[in-house]
Amino acid sequence: MINNTVKAAGLIAVLAVLLILVAALNPGLSERISQGLALVTSPRLDTGFTLTDPTGKTVTDRDYRGRYMLVFFGYTFCPDVCPTTLTVLAGALDHLDAATAAKIVPVFVSLDPERDSPAVMGQYVAAFSPAIVGLTGSADAIAQVKKSYRVYSAKVEGSAPDLYTIDHSALLYLIGPDGRFRATIDPGHSAAGLAAELSRAVQ
Amino acid sequence: MKRFLGAVGAVILGMAALPALAGEIEIGNATLRPPVVAGGNGAAFFTITNHGPADRLIAAAATAARSVELHTHIRDGDVLRMRKVDAIAVPAQGQAELKPGGDHVMLFGLDPAATGPGAHVPLTLTFERAGDIQIEVPVAALPAAASGHHGAHGDQ
Numbered sequence: 001m002i003n004n005t006v007k008a009a010g011l012i013a014v015l016a017v018l019l020i021l022v023a024a025l026n027p028g029l030s031e032r033i034s035q036g037l038a039l040v041t042s043p044r045l046d047t048g049f050t051l052t053d054p055t056g057k058t059v060t061d062r063d064y065r066g067r068y069m070l071v072f073f074g075y076t077f078c079p080d081v082c083p084t085t086l087t088v089l090a091g092a093l094d095h096l097d098a099a100t101a102a103k104i105v106p107v108f109v110s111l112d113p114e115r116d117s118p119a120v121m122g123q124y125v126a127a128f129s130p131a132i133v134g135l136t137g138s139a140d141a142i143a144q145v146k147k148s149y150r151v152y153s154a155k156v157e158g159s160a161p162d163l164y165t166i167d168h169s170a171l172l173y174l175i176g177p178d179g180r181f182r183a184t185i186d187p188g189h190s191a192a193g194l195a196a197e198l199s200r201a202v203q
Numbered sequence: 204m205k206r207f208l209g210a211v212g213a214v215i216l217g218m219a220a221l222p223a224l225a226g227e228i229e230i231g232n233a234t235l236r237p238p239v240v241a242g243g244n245g246a247a248f249f250t251i252t253n254h255g256p257a258d259r260l261i262a263a264a265a266t267a268a269r270s271v272e273l274h275t276h277i278r279d280g281d282v283l284r285m286r287k288v289d290a291i292a293v294p295a296q297g298q299a300e301l302k303p304g305g306d307h308v309m310l311f312g313l314d315p316a317a318t319g320p321g322a323h324v325p326l327t328l329t330f331e332r333a334g335d336i337q338i339e340v341p342v343a344a345l346p347a348a349a350s351g352h353h354g355a356h357g358d359q
């Protein structure tokens with residue numbers, strides 16, 4: 001019994017060392033750790049999606065290959081978290097030099113397909129930065145991208161049926177030019193801070 | 204009297220008509236983040252400075268909105284949950300700051316005619332002790348309009 005406990009503890013220690021080694025060998029991951037950023041949930045996150053752009057055209061994640069995607073989820077009726085994050089993001093893009101900014105496609109995905117039509121998404125993101133792509137889709141398409149990115153959202157009833165709000169995760173997802181998930185980034189409250197994170201991440 | 208320091212955003216209306224107790228409450232740095240899409244939701248932020256005993260902001264009203272509520276955010280892991288609250292406490296001789304990611308006055312279904320660039324939205328704040336205070340909250344510009352998208356602009 002004691003022996004088994006010791007063995008189990010030994011095994012856990014070995015696993016922990018292995019985990020540290022894996023982190024050390026993965027520069028992105030160890031960088032995230034050293035920066036104290038929100039950590040990667042899984043390197044196998046499915047980053048695929050099929051959504052609709054503001055012109056009504058169907059787009060997929062493949063359309064953005066070759067550049068980093070910075071994906072954020074929210075809704076246009078969001079009064080605080082979404083505009084705050086998109087303001088910080090727009091500011092960060094302004095802080096980056098043009099070459100670095102050109103490597104990144106910021107994508108804002110609606111969690112409120114009921115109210116956020118493609119045209120509304122286009123109008124919304126344009127208020128923050130012309131560089132941000134606003135995507136929405138059918139309820140099924142949104143459910144699919146939520147599942148892939150493991151995004152949490154839940155409707156909260158308001159004082160009238162159409163005055164509901166939505167609780168949702170507020171992280172940025174960084175996807176590599178190869179379409180593979182790199183990291184989640186806490187947008188924070190500083191445009192310069194986020195710009196510094198981004199320029200390190202996309203080097 | 205320095206009570207209202209008319210400065211910093213909030214313009215106090217009808218000072219002479221205010222209940223005496225309202226003199227202990229000062230509202231500063233007021234700003235309203237307008238909805239981007241017409242008829243959407245906005246949020247008002249400001250700093251409440253209390254020169255008197257402990258008080259609580261218990262209601263807010265605006266004719267420009269379909270519904271007005273006092274809100275806070277509760278952090279739950281990566282999720283910020285926005286929730287209605289009954290009151291926002293203002294400590295005696297202290298301050299309460301309504302700011303992004305924290306407390307705000309939530310304005311549902313704002314009338315687009317009332318929130319254009321340069322507009323001021325009248326807002327009535329009701330304090331448990333100090334009573335009603337009328338403020339006019341300046342509508343903030345949205346980032347693209349504010350920066351014009353030329354070069355860097357300041358940090359938040």
Ligand SMILES: [Cu+2]
Nearest residue numbers: 079274285309
């Ligand atoms: Cu709110």
